[in-house]
Amino acid sequence: MATDLTPNTSVLAQQQLYGHKKITFCNDESTGLKAIIAIHDTTLGPALGGTRMWTYASEGEALEDALRLSRGMTYKAAITGLNLGGGKGVIIGDSRKDKTEALMRSYGRYIDNQNGEFITAEEMGTNTKDMEYIRMETKHVTGVPESMGGAGNPAPFTAQGVYLGIKASVKEVFGTDTLAGRTVVVQGIGSVGEELVALLRRENAEVLVSDINAERLTYVAKKYGAKPIAADKIFSVVADVYAPCAMGATVNSNTIAKMNFSIIAGSANNQLRDETLDGKLLLEKGILFAPDYLINAGGLIACYSELTGFGKKRAIQLTENIYDATRNVIKLSKTEKIPTNVAADQIAEKRIADLKRIK
Incomplete structure (x- = not known):
């Protein structure tokens, strides 16, 4: 891409x-x-x-x-198997x-x-x-x-998918997907970010939160027992996981050079400023990147389930597939020695190309 x-x-x-x-x-x-x-x-x-x-x-x-x-x-729907x-x-x-x-x-x-x-x-x-x-x-x-008659707010499904993407990545890096004792920096605590904080704290992860809205930052930190940090301090923090959940392009050549994270996995769209350069830089630095459009697909799944009449139960089942899908992307990345964002693109593009030939 x-x-x-x-x-x-x-x-x-x-x-x-x-x-x-x-x-x-x-x-x-x-x-x-x-x-x-x-x-x-x-x-x-x-x-x-x-x-x-x-x-x-x-x-x-x-x-x-x-x-x-x-x-x-387009890529999110393709890699998630949605029509x-x-x-x-x-x-x-x-x-x-x-x-x-x-x-x-x-x-x-x-x-x-x-x-x-x-x-x-x-x-x-x-x-x-x-x-x-x-x-x-x-x-x-x-x-x-x-x-x-709708599915309501899709944020809980988005957060659940990101949570599963984090667990799949932690499994790869640390050998077990338990989050207890792991440190996660959540940048952006809107509806999705707050839901993610709740899930992480429920598993006893240590959570640091940051947001441009000072009042909301104080509220969420107090509600979930998270530690608030200033936006300009994020990339000086040593943590297991960085979860960007606000605007995109926070992962770039300038921030990557400062990062002390093992994993990047969040809900924000287009997290890489330069998809070619930044994916390679992360691979070279040994930071595992869970492609954003893969792990934040829970909201799309919820909307798709509403359109097709499947309901919440089916939406939950499809969202749970994000764990294995993330593991498959990581496996292809390791096998081919390519950045994870490139591996995800290849899987998505193959499905689109295959169905295009049928049509």
């Missing part, structure tokens, strides 16, 4: 480079909506992906995020101030115009209430409240 973009790369060049099928730009002056819907691939099924609302520095930054995230969804393609929506704005019912419903109409090629769910900056507003305009949405 390596890319080579410059700030001046045109939209069409980016679409071609990432291999996207379709990009839709959404603009509604009456509600203040500015959004991008990126559909990467629909070989395996309709493109499913959450909608993120963020205060991007520029429209170009928002576009690149949509393209990278949607491509990651889904990859897509993503991003809304440019501050979710705390700019989000309204009118804005979300306007966005819902743009989703409806995709004619079923794109199905959305909640993501960073959006929630089940927003999905409820979108559902008023289109049926192509999942993760709606349980009171409406």
Whole structure:
């Protein structure tokens, strides 16, 4: 999945480079909506992906995020064995101030115009209430409240998958997957991060937490008996596991050089800033990287189970497969002497290519 973009790369060049099928730009002056819907691939099924609302520095930054995230969804669905393609929506704005019912419903109409090629769910900056507003305009949405017959918040499933990915990685590095006594740094304690902290503390792992929201940091640390640390101190900490659960690109040449971790396994999307360079650097330094789109697939599984009518029991069963899937990626990485992110890509790409030939 390596890319080579410059700030001046045109939209069409980016679409071609990432291999996207379709990009839709959404603009509604009456509600203040500015959004991008990126559909990467629909070989395996309709493109499913959450909608993120963020205060991007520029429209170009928002576009690149949509393209990278949607491509990651294609690979996530493929490696998890789901019959889904990859897509993503991003809304440019501050979710705390700019989000309204009118804005979300306007966005819902743009989703409806995709004619079923794109199905959305909640993501960073959006929630089940927003999905409820979108559902008023289109049926192509999942993760709606349980009171409406949906699966509700997918965060617990995402956290469970990450937890299993951590255990599979710890098994590889330390010979046993028990987390008692292991030290884990969780960066970002939103809904997924907090769920992960709860799971880790339940197994008596020592947990360090960091977040840009000081009030939430204090709350979560006190609630679960975790140790709060400042954001600028993360990469000076000696720990068994680093779990990035906020924005991507925290794993890069600068931070890797400072790291004192044995394992990187978290829920954040696109954790590697440069997928080619950073994967190699981690391999050379002996840090085991659990590919993000593999271990954070629990939320996607929950949404898929809602769409297919499987229900929570089946979602839990499919999420449990993340443990073995992580072990398989690690095994291929060791056998071929390639970074784990490359090994995961190969497994995902093979499934897509095989089914493309059938079609």
